[in-house]
Amino acid sequence: MTKLAQWLCGLALLGSAWAALALAPPGLQPPGPLRQALLPLPVYLLVAFGCYSLATVGYRLATFNDCEEAAAELQE
């Protein structure tokens, strides 16, 4: 299975689970607070991932080693 296929499967699984719960007919809906958190969940997750990405890249950028001695070695 290609990575793309894996992602599509994963998203389809999560998407249908979310849709089933969030858009269920009145009789089958989960209790109040749960429903309120459920509806915007995809957007929350997206934003959370965005923050994680920025933090990770920022951290890695800051800790990107500069090898001064290696350059000095080469100049000799």
Next chain:
Amino acid sequence: SGIDFEIIIIDDGSPDGTQEVARQLEKIYGSDKILLRPRAKKLGLGTAYIHGMKYATGDFIVIMDADLSHHPKFIPEFIRKQKEGNFDIVSGTRYKGNGGVYGWDLKRKLISRGANFLTQVLLRPGASDLTGSFRLYRKEVLQKLMEKCVSKGYVFQMEMIVRARQLGFTVGEVPISFVDRVYGESKLGGNEIVSFLKGLLTLFATT
């Protein structure tokens, strides 16, 4: 050092006198140790690998840049790592341990880290540095991979590792330092970024 080796030099008619120097080295060290195999014109990295492999007689092949951005002092490290885990490939990484770079400005580092992050998320390759080209390969593994890989440039290096994982080969890592070539400008422009993204998405969709 007790390690049996030969050096295969492939030059596509560099204008800076590379072949002259190589010939002199050949005279000093002997043509069983230094194999100069030039080509008529600039034909690209992938074909250079294939061309070079034809003349390789050993069990392992180390691929590296010849302009000292890859320092040979790491080669014993690669060999040691390979023995340690009986790896099929040992990849030099600039991103882990005390690996690193020199002479990179913030913008280049940011692009590098950003691109690598994207690659890790999309491809989950199990190796920290996919666009590096300082690697040790088992000869049969390199031959197998060359048959399967189709892309060019940075993406070619990425594809090698991704396909290797697909085929069940093991990959070890060794931190290396990459010192930018002392002369000349780096060409990491918009075009390169676009073709990298295209290549990444292709790999994402096909592997």
